[in-house]
Amino acid sequence: MRTKVAIVGAGPAGLLLGQLLHKQGIETVIIERRSRDYVLGRIRAGVLEQGTVELLERAGIGERMHAEGLVHDGVEFCFDGDRHRFDFRKLIGRSVTVYGQTEVTRDLMQARDASGDVSIYEADHVSIHDFGTDKPKVRFVKDGVQQEIACDFIAGCDGYHGVCRASVPAGALTTFERIYPFGWLGILVDRPPVADELIYAHHERGFALCSMRSPSRSRYYVQVPSGEKVEEWSDERFWDELRRRVDEETADRLVTGPSIEKSIAPLRSFVAEPLRFGRLFLAGDAAHIVPPTGAKGLNLAASDVGALAEAMTEYFHERSSAGIDGYSARVLARVWKAERFSWWMTSILHTFPNTDTFGRRMQRTEFDYLVGSEAASRSLAENYTGLPL
Numbered sequence: 001m002r003t004k005v006a007i008v009g010a011g012p013a014g015l016l017l018g019q020l021l022h023k024q025g026i027e028t029v030i031i032e033r034r035s036r037d038y039v040l041g042r043i044r045a046g047v048l049e050q051g052t053v054e055l056l057e058r059a060g061i062g063e064r065m066h067a068e069g070l071v072h073d074g075v076e077f078c079f080d081g082d083r084h085r086f087d088f089r090k091l092i093g094r095s096v097t098v099y100g101q102t103e104v105t106r107d108l109m110q111a112r113d114a115s116g117d118v119s120i121y122e123a124d125h126v127s128i129h130d131f132g133t134d135k136p137k138v139r140f141v142k143d144g145v146q147q148e149i150a151c152d153f154i155a156g157c158d159g160y161h162g163v164c165r166a167s168v169p170a171g172a173l174t175t176f177e178r179i180y181p182f183g184w185l186g187i188l189v190d191r192p193p194v195a196d197e198l199i200y201a202h203h204e205r206g207f208a209l210c211s212m213r214s215p216s217r218s219r220y221y222v223q224v225p226s227g228e229k230v231e232e233w234s235d236e237r238f239w240d241e242l243r244r245r246v247d248e249e250t251a252d253r254l255v256t257g258p259s260i261e262k263s264i265a266p267l268r269s270f271v272a273e274p275l276r277f278g279r280l281f282l283a284g285d286a287a288h289i290v291p292p293t294g295a296k297g298l299n300l301a302a303s304d305v306g307a308l309a310e311a312m313t314e315y316f317h318e319r320s321s322a323g324i325d326g327y328s329a330r331v332l333a334r335v336w337k338a339e340r341f342s343w344w345m346t347s348i349l350h351t352f353p354n355t356d357t358f359g360r361r362m363q364r365t366e367f368d369y370l371v372g373s374e375a376a377s378r379s380l381a382e383n384y385t386g387l388p389l
Contacts, residue, residue, distance in 0.1 A: 003029040003118075005312060006138045006151040008126060009158035010039050010119060012101060013284030013301040015108035017155055019059045020309035022115045026316055029149055030112070030119040031140055033126055033158075040109065043188060043261050044101035046213065047072075047198070047295035049386035050094050052302045061107040069099035070212065075384065077349075078201040079367040081247045085197070086370075091378050094385040098198075100213045101298050128154050128167050131280035152279065152316075153324075155308060157301075159285040160270070168277050180267040180346065181353055182206070184221040184292065185230065187238055188261040193218045194254050200293075200349055201246050202363065207293075207350045208245035218255075223350055230264050238262075267291040267346065269339055274328040281308055281327060288335050293349060294342035295384065304331050334387055341383040 005021060007014045010032035018028045032039060048056075048069070056062050073089035075096075088094055112119055123140040130136050131154050138149045156164025165173070184207075193212035201208040206223035213219055222241050224233075235258055243251040270289040275282045284301035307330055311323030348366045352359070370376045 001029065001147065002150045003027050004151060004316065005029075005153045005155055006031065006136075006149050007155045007157055008128065008138060008164050009156070009162060009284070009286070010034075010036075010121065011042075011157065011159065011284065011301075012105050012108060012298060013305050014155065014157035015105065015112060016055075016059060016302060017157060017283065017305035017309055018117060018119075019061065019108055019111050019115070020055075020305065021312060022117055023058070023060065024309070024313045024317070026312060028117055029151075030117075031123045031126055031138055031149070032119065032121045033123050034121065036109070036121045039121075040102065040105055042102065042105075043263070045211075045219075045292055045295060045298065046098060046100035046102075046104065047299075048097045048099055048104075049299045050096065051386040052299045053097050055302055055306045056104070056107075059108075059111070061104075061111050064103070064107055065097065065099050068103070068214070069097040070214070072096050072098060072197045074197055076195065076197060076199045077367065077370065078199055078247050078250075079364060080203060082367075083199070083247050083250075084371045086377055086380055088381040088385050091374075091381040092385065094381070096295075096385050098212060104298070126158075126163050128156075128164060128280065131167075132278040134279065136279040153312060154280045155305075156280060156282045156286045157284050157305070160289055162286050164280065165272060165282055165286050168280070172277060174273045176269075176271045176273075178269040178343075180269075180291065180350075181226050182223050182350060183226060183228065183264045183266045184209075185224045185228065185233055185238065185264050186219060186221040186262070187235070187259040188213070189218050189220070189257045189259055190216060191218050191255040191257040192216055194250055199246065199250060200345075202349045202351075202367070203245035204351060204360070205241070205245055208242055210246065210250065224264060226266065228264060230262055233262070235259050235262075265292065267293075269343060271332070271335055271339060273332060275331055276324070276328045281324075283308055283331075287331070288339070290338055290342040291346045293345040294338065296338040296342050299386070300335060300338050303334055307331050337383075337387045341387070
């Protein structure tokens with residue numbers, strides 16, 4: 001088999017790259033080790049920056065997003081019961097759209113099916129070869145048969161634990177990582193959201209987030225220590241803890257119900273440098289991880305593949321390598337801005353094991369500064385709604 005771009009990974013990053021390249025008439029094959037149902041069943045966040053919304057429109061999959069997505073013109077922060085709304089529309093004239101990553105993936109899968117381009121799911125023993133030459137290839141086993149795809153480029157969109165980054169020679173890659181001493185316990189519930197917009201809450205007992213997936217489905221989180229087991233948390237215990245951490249008005253309005261999904265997500269920051277190795281390019285979680293506090297994970301992945309699609313289009317249509325040569329530096333500049341913002345959000349909204357009374361007062365002072373300074377509020381709005389590429 002031969003194609004122009006072999007995309008390893010059928011998550012939103014790989015699927016979006018395939019769709020953007022399809023729009024430019026560039027042939028791709030997607031190879032995914034998991035089943036289609038498994039990929040579609042992943043429960044992830046879904047706060048889309050304005051730039052991500054525009055990129056999905058250009059990819060031709062914006063119709064259902066606009067019909068079902070929830071446009072938010074602001075966000076609320078709460079500190080020990082004191083709430084403040086940051087009005088993005090008033091501050092900078094921008095907004096975000098709440099539309100679940102599962103729905104983005106579903107839309108991209110349907111577009112992929114309609115395109116006629118090849119997607120190979122449940123591919124075993126995926127490996128990449130010769131990406132330091134002009135004849136890279138991807139090998140895998142499908143239904144017991146060894147197969148090989150020759151290509152011009154390999155796009156590593158296979159996540160943090162994927163094979164692509166792991167295949168880079170030792171010494172060619174530098175990684176930066178911070179693992180936080182807590183995670184987010186999240187539940188999904190078929191109940192109306194407690195508020196029209198997201199509420200981020202800091203409390204001495206820990207962080208909490210009130211979010212949503214639709215007008216009838218809500219997503220809630222509470223900070224828990226590392227090593228906590230989801231089995232130790234009954235629904236009743238979760239709701240009791242959430243009520244303690246939000247303000248009294250929100251606690252009174254909360255509509256509880258049985259969880260339809262419950263999980264704990266660890267928090268980490270991670271960046272790999274560089275992101276290009278000959279004919280191999282890393283994108284999405286294969287290249288970087290951000291804490292979910294800043295709602296940047298899916299948006300960074302979309303930004304990566306948007307830049308990569310531009311670079312590859314330039315190469316195939318104009319025979320110019322300028323875009324692919326500059327891909328790593330261009331993308332990493334935005335990645336580090338997102339890492340900074342996500343680190344800052346995590347730092348002021350969570351409780352840390354070693355934080356003393358001085359540290360908590362500094363967190364409170366940061367909150368008061370945000371509330372009282374238009375410049376700080378504008379900076380928050382600009383970072384939350386979309387960092388420049």
